[in-house]
Amino acid sequence: MIHQFKNNGFAFVVDTASGAVHSVDDVAYDVIALYGDHDEDGIVRQITEKYGIDGDEVKECLADVRELVDRGLLFSEDEFRDLPPKNGKSTVKALCLHVAHTCNLNCEYCFASQGKYNKSASRGKPALMSFEVGRQAIDFLIENSPGRRNLEVDFFGGEPLMNWEVVKEIVAYARSVEKEAGKNFRFTLTTNGVLLDDEVTDFLNREMHNVVLSLDGRREVHDRFRKTYAGEGSYDTVVPKFQRFVGRRGGRGYYVRGTFTHLNTDFLEDIKHMASLGFRELSMEPVVCAPGDPYALTEEDLPVLFEQYDALAAEMLRREREGDPITFYHYMLDLAEGPCIYKRIAGCGSGFEYMAVTPWGELFPCHQFVNDPSYSLGNVWDGVTNPELTEKFRASNVYSHPECENCWAKFYCSGGCAANSYHATGSIDGVYEYGCRLFRHRMECAIMLNAARAEAPAEAAAEAAEEKE
Amino acid sequence: MKRIKTLVTRDLKKSAKCGGCGECQTSCQSACKTSCGVANQKCENKNK
Numbered sequence: 126m127i128h129q130f131k132n133n134g135f136a137f138v139v140d141t142a143s144g145a146v147h148s149v150d151d152v153a154y155d156v157i158a159l160y161g162d163h164d165e166d167g168i169v170r171q172i173t174e175k176y177g178i179d180g181d182e183v184k185e186c187l188a189d190v191r192e193l194v195d196r197g198l199l200f201s202e203d204e205f206r207d208l209p210p211k212n213g214k215s216t217v218k219a220l221c222l223h224v225a226h227t228c229n230l231n232c233e234y235c236f237a238s239q240g241k242y243n244k245s246a247s248r249g250k251p252a253l254m255s256f257e258v259g260r261q262a263i264d265f266l267i268e269n270s271p272g273r274r275n276l277e278v279d280f281f282g283g284e285p286l287m288n289w290e291v292v293k294e295i296v297a298y299a300r301s302v303e304k305e306a307g308k309n310f311r312f313t314l315t316t317n318g319v320l321l322d323d324e325v326t327d328f329l330n331r332e333m334h335n336v337v338l339s340l341d342g343r344r345e346v347h348d349r350f351r352k353t354y355a356g357e358g359s360y361d362t363v364v365p366k367f368q369r370f371v372g373r374r375g376g377r378g379y380y381v382r383g384t385f386t387h388l389n390t391d392f393l394e395d396i397k398h399m400a401s402l403g404f405r406e407l408s409m410e411p412v413v414c415a416p417g418d419p420y421a422l423t424e425e426d427l428p429v430l431f432e433q434y435d436a437l438a439a440e441m442l443r444r445e446r447e448g449d450p451i452t453f454y455h456y457m458l459d460l461a462e463g464p465c466i467y468k469r470i471a472g473c474g475s476g477f478e479y480m481a482v483t484p485w486g487e488l489f490p491c492h493q494f495v496n497d498p499s500y501s502l503g504n505v506w507d508g509v510t511n512p513e514l515t516e517k518f519r520a521s522n523v524y525s526h527p528e529c530e531n532c533w534a535k536f537y538c539s540g541g542c543a544a545n546s547y548h549a550t551g552s553i554d555g556v557y558e559y560g561c562r563l564f565r566h567r568m569e570c571a572i573m574l575n576a577a578r579a580e581a582p583a584e585a586a587a588e589a590a591e592e593k594e
Numbered sequence: 595m596k597r598i599k600t601l602v603t604r605d606l607k608k609s610a611k612c613g614g615c616g617e618c619q620t621s622c623q624s625a626c627k628t629s630c631g632v633a634n635q636k637c638e639n640k641n642k
Contacts, residue, residue, distance in 0.1 A: 143603075144605070150597045153598050186598075189595040189598050193598070198600065273616055277620055281627075460601055460604065463634075463636075464637050465604075465606075465609035465613025466606045467613050468635065472632065475622065492627065567631075
């Protein structure tokens with residue numbers, strides 16, 4: 126399977142199964158489009174008529190295409206369907222610790238219902254995780270991760286800084302046991318910033334591999350949803366704190382992460398605003414909500430969103446040329462050193478490699494399933510007591526979604542988010558088509574950025590040579 | 595090739611032989627938390 130697209134003056138052919146990406150001119154683009162369905166004479170005739178070039182030039186291009194086909198870099202077959210899994214044993218390597226099922230903001234669009242995750246009447250009450258539960262979660266992770274060195278623990282909520290002492294205690298405990306256990310803990314934390322002070326900042330900058338800072342962009346956009354319980358916007362409270370935090374981060378990983386909705390489909394303006402505040406590591410996510418919500422993204426929004434993604438990629442190139450680059454999470458596509466095919470098939474690992482832990486120690490496949498009674502996996506003391514559910518998630522991969530069969534981007538996304546699929550279709554093996562369309566467009570932009578960056582040094586050298594002359 | 599430039603990409607078939615160590619980051623942990631993609635994850639396999 127191949128996929129052809131044009132973006133920002135570039136034309137591309139992606140070969141799905143091999144992962145090969147070809148940057149082509151218009152002639153090659155059309156030759157490849159005709160290849161397979163037309164004989165050589167037919168292709169030569171159509172191309173010479175369209176471009177007014179010599180037939181021999183078309184034949185030369187056709188020979189190049191055949192060479193790529195022979196080398197398995199065009200129209201290659203997907204041979205990974207029956208790839209036997211490696212590390213087939215049950216191995217958990219990442220936990221999302223819900224240290225606080227409560228929040229000091231009252232954001233209307235929160236998928237976690239202000240941290241309470243009230244998916245049923247008997248659950249969904251505010252709660253804080255005790256250190257004992259957190260310690261047991263660390264022990265559970267160590268015991269269930271044979272053969273893995275790197276373990277990830279994300280402090281999540283609600284607002285995790287509302288249970289700050291326990292966060293520190295859990296980190297200290299994990300650090301005290303990691304060496305002997307042969308593990309390397311990587312901590313991350315997601316915060317709304319309200320409680321970010323210098324003590325918290327210094328601790329996070331010392332201990333956290335990555336910190337996610339929630340900011341939606343422009344003041345009016347941020348304050349539309351991210352309000353206090355008194356109904357006041359939080360922008361003025363959190364922005365100075367985030368700036369101070371990032372200023373003291375010392376180059377370590379962080380993301381300023383926003384959510385865009387139907388009400389700010391011009392989200393590039395929010396990204397530019399974040400950059401104007403001095404932030405450089407940026408992420409902007411489409412809102413997750415019920416389709417009927419007034420801020421839910423609509424079909425009519427899609428063309429606008431595509432334009433915004435294109436404009437963002439162009440803006441990033443402009444900034445790179447001017448020596449002031451920004452990073453956008455979804456455009457971080459490392460074509461040469463990206464993940465192996467096993468990762469590309471298996472996906473995010475929710476429900477078997479990755480689990481969420483509630484304040485009272487209950488395990489769920491991920492943070493988006495928390496408090497859904499039919500998705501309870503077990504608890505941190507007894508481990509997984511619902512192994513059928515774990516196996517269901519393990520079996521949910523890029524090949525278990527019929528819609529992914531003919532998707533060119535399947536090895537970039539690995540079948541998508543199980544929670545999004547579940548919420549959109551009622552099955553973790555369904556697909557959230559709207560998200561797929563956004564994802565595919567983002568990947569096109571990310572591929573374009575790779576090609577443009579590869580050309581930039583050559584262009585710069587040519588410009589320098591011209592100036593010398 | 596005059597009209598086709600092939601970008602440097604990881605050979606997925608080759609990665610079937612040496613991949614699968616599982617040391618890479620869980621994709622949802624890094625920044626998104628509400629969507630999924632694996633292509634932007636770094637490979638941490640030292641023996642590839």
